[in-house]
Amino acid sequence: MIFQDPTPFSTVIIAHNHPGGLPKPSDNDNILTDNVRKALITVNVSLQEHVIISDDGFYSYRKSGYFDVE
Numbered sequence: 001m002i003f004q005d006p007t008p009f010s011t012v013i014i015a016h017n018h019p020g021g022l023p024k025p026s027d028n029d030n031i032l033t034d035n036v037r038k039a040l041i042t043v044n045v046s047l048q049e050h051v052i053i054s055d056d057g058f059y060s061y062r063k064s065g066y067f068d069v070e
Helices: 027-041
Strands: 013-015 046-054 055-061
Touching: 027 046, 027 055
Parallel strands: 013 046
Antiparallel strands: 046 055
């Protein structure tokens, strides 16, 4: 039997906003990021970035080094 990869992509970028707040990630943001990364790994897709946007700027998980720690 030959199985074909069901996903037509290999990376994902996610983003969300913190309206009226700071772009600093909450504990829930970190949990979500970790859960999404783990879920994507099961289908051979990597989470390349998670960005939080607010009126005061943005937070990049990649730029902060969050993805460098396993």
